[in-house]
Amino acid sequence: MLPSFLAAVLVIALSPAPAAGAGCAAPTVPGAERQQAACLSDLTTAGTVASGHTDPADWAGLTPAGARNPSGVPGVQIDGYFPDTSTGNTTRGWNHDAQFVLRLPDRWNGGLVVAGSPGVREQYANDFAISDWVLAQGYAFAATDKGNVGATFYRDGLRPGDAIVEWNQRVTQLTRAARAAVKQRYGHQPRRTYAAGLSNGGYLVRWQLENHPELFDGGVDWEGTLWHPAKPSLLTFLPPALRAYPRQAEAEILAAGFAPGSEFLWDYHYRVYWDLTQRIYREELDPGYDGPAEAGTPFCASGTPACDADYDYATRPAGVRAAIARIALTGRIQRPLITLHGTLDTLLPITEDSDVYAAMVRDRHRDRMFRYYRIEGGNHVDGLYDAYPDRLRPILPCFRTAFTALTGWTEHRAVPAPSHTVARPESGDLANACSLSG
Template identity: 35%
Template sequence: MNVQIFDGKNENWLTTKNPAQLAAAMVDGNIGLAPVSWGNEQEKTGWYHMYQPQEITGIQIRDRVEDGNIVLRIPDNWNGKLVAAGIPATRGETSTDLLFSDYVLAKGYAFVASDKGTPGKDKEGDPFAKAKNALSIEGASLAKWNRQFRATVCYAQEYLLTHYKTVQVASEIPTYGMGISNGGYVIRYAIENDGKNGEPRLFNGAVEWEGVLWRAEDPNLITSLTKVIQSAKAALYDGNSEAVHSLYEAGLPKGTEFLWPYHDQYYWFLTLNIYRDHFDFQAPKRLQWPEYLALNEQGIRDRSHDYIFEKYSYAKRPQKVKDKVKEIENTGELTAPLISVTAAYDALIFPSVHAYPYEQLVKKAGKAKLHRHYVIENGNHIDGLVWNENVDPNRKLQPMLPYVYQAFELLIKWVEDTVNPPESHFVHAPTEPYKITNLKTKQHMNPLTTQG
C-alpha cells in the first residue's frame, strides 16, 4: 500500500489541478476521453467551462487488489459516501480522472477506480505498466473484471470504515457507480448481481455511459463488428452501396458516416479481435495481438488481415464459445437504480445492439421502475472527437459528459430524496453551440462544472 498526503502545498492537490495528478490522468491518451476540443479557452465555454478542478486536500492510496491496480482518493471534506468508477476498454485506474474523479471529489465523495484486474507488465516487471491488450495476459478475463470491481469497492469501503468511522458513518458507506463503455458493462453487471450468492449489498445506484451489452444468444459486440469488418472496405473505399447497407444492418446509426473512417482506422478491427479472441480463443486464423492495429508506411491501418473474418460466424462456432459469454452476460435484473446515457451516434457500441436491447432486457426482468435511459442526439462514443477538426470539422457532434453529470445529480436525488428522475426519452441537441439540454426541463443550459 502506498499512501500519499495531498496538503495543497506547492500545488499538491488531490485533483488534476495538481500537475502531477494531471500527468497521471493523461497517460495512454486518456485526454481523448474528454471533450477537450469543444469550447473556447479564452471565453471559458464548453470544456473550459466544465473543467475547473478544485483545490482539494486529502489522501490517495495506491494498492493491489485481486492482482489489479487501484487508486482510492479521500478528500479532507469527505461526505461519508463513495463513487466507484468503471474503467473503459483495457485502460488503467487513472483513465477517468478527468471525467469522474475531479467532479465527485469536489462534491466531497471518496473516489475509487481499478484497472479491472487486467494489468500488463513491462520488461522490467513494473506492475503499474499497461499492456495494449490486457486481455492477452494469462488469467485475464471479463469475469475477472467483475470480481475485481467488486473487490475494489469492498477494499474502499473497508478502508473508509476502518480509518474514518464516525457516528455518521457507523456501519455502511453509501456507494454509487459511474462507468463508461466496457466500464459501463461492469457497472451494469455489478448492479445486476449485487447481493447475490449470499454476498452483502454494496451499491445504492449507478450511472452507466454507453455500456457494452454482452449476451450469448443475441447480437453482441462480436457479431456486430464481424459484419462491419466484412463490409467496411467495400463501403468506405469502393463505394459499394450493398456494403453500405450491410453496415446499417450491422447496427451503425444513419448519420454517422463521417465517423466511419476514423473508427475503421482505429477501433473496429482492434476491438473485434480483442474480444473475439478472448471468448473464441480457438478461432481460425487468429493473429498475435500486436497485429490488431498494424500500420503501413503511410500510417494507414494494414487491411491485409481483414480476410480472417470473411467467413467467420459467431453463430456457427462451438457452443462452448457462447457458454463463455453466457458466464458474464447481462441479465437486466437490477438491484438498485440505474441511469443509462446513450450516444445516438455511437459508431462503436451501436445503440440498436447495446442500448435499446438492454432497456428491453430490464423491462423483461420486471425492473423498469429502477431504470432510466436517456439517448443523446448527436452524441458519439468518444467525447474527444467532438469538434475535432479532423473528424468533426462541421461541429455536428455534442459531448456526452455533461449529460453524465446531470444523470449523476438525478441519481442522487432519486436514491436519497426519492425524487423520480424524468422518464426515459430521446434528448434533442440544443441549437446554441456551447449549451446542453436539461434532462428534466428540456431547456438549454450551461454544462455543469467540476466545481462541486
C-alpha cells in the first residue's frame, strides 16, 4: 500500500491517457498473431479475478496471505499470443504458447515494467506480486508465459536448452512489442522500462540486463536461477539432497549448500520441489542421461538405473555444458540491477546461487550498478511464511522497496544502500513492510 503522501504525489504526476474510444479501442501489439482487448474498471487482481482477466491458480503460493495490494486502476488489458508451434498453454482455450498480457492504465506515469513468469507458470503468475503494485503507481505492465509452460516444458524445441533459450527470446520480443504498443496508446514510447521477476523470472531479468541494455533502464531480480557451465546450478545441488534426504543424512544436505537452519523446510521441498525440479530441468539440458525415458523416475531410490538422485554433473559429456552455455549468465550487467535472495531459500540455496552471481558481477567490475540484499529468513516462495511466521519472512515487501530504490537510482540518482544482509525484524507487519537500509 502506498503511503498517503506518495499517493497524492502520484495523483498529480500521472498524466491522463487519450480516451480508449467506443468499443474499447486498443493499440495493435506488433508481431502478435492474436490479441483480445478489454476496457476494465480495475486492472488489478481485485477486479480481474471477478472479470476473468487473470487466473489466481497461476500465482498460488507465491505470496503471503496477509499481503495488502492496491486496487482501482482502470485501463485497457490486451491478452494475446505471438506465433509459436507449441501448445501447452490452454488459457482462454487457445492451446497456444507464447501468450502475453499487456495492461495499460488510463493514468500513465510514462513507465513500463516487463516480467517473465516464475517456474513454469503462465503469463498471469506475476499479477499479485508485481502487476497490481506497479499499475497502481501508473506503470504499464507486460508479462509473458516465456513460450512454453508446465512440467513438460522440455518437450518444446529440438536441441537441449532450446526451451530455456526461448524464454529469453520471448521476453525480448514482448518488451519491443510492448514499447511500440505503449507509444500507440499514449503518444510516445516509455521514458523508463524496467525488468522484474522472481525465480526463473529473476534469471530473465539478469539475462536481459546483460544482453539487451538498449531495451531496459534497470531491473529487480528476486531470487533468480543461476545458469553457467562452470558454476553451481540445480543440477549440482539437487541430486545430493535427493540422495541424502531419504537416509536423513543431514550433513550431506548441508554440504550440498543448503543453509543451516533450513532443516524444517526440507520435507516440503523434497516432496514438492527437489525431485520434480531436478528431473524436468535435467531432461531439458541432458536428455541423454536416462536414454529414451522422459524426465526419469519420480522419487527413485539411489542405485536405480538412470536415477536422478545419482546424477553427477561433473561426469556428464561436454554436450551438457554446451547446452548450459547457451543460456548462461556472465555477470556483465549493463544497467542497474538489484538482486534479492532469502537466506533460507531451500530450492535455490543462496550460497549456490545469488552469492555466486554477485561474485560474477564483481569479477566483471560491475559493482557500481549492482546492489545485492540477502534477506534473512527469506524463502523461495512467500506462501510458506503463513505456515512458519515465527521463522520466515516474505520477500514481497522487500521487492517493492527494492523497486522504489531502483527507480530512485535510475531517475533521481539516489544511490541505494550498499549491499548487505537485511536482518529479520523481531516484530512488525512482515507481510507488508521491509526496509533495505543498512
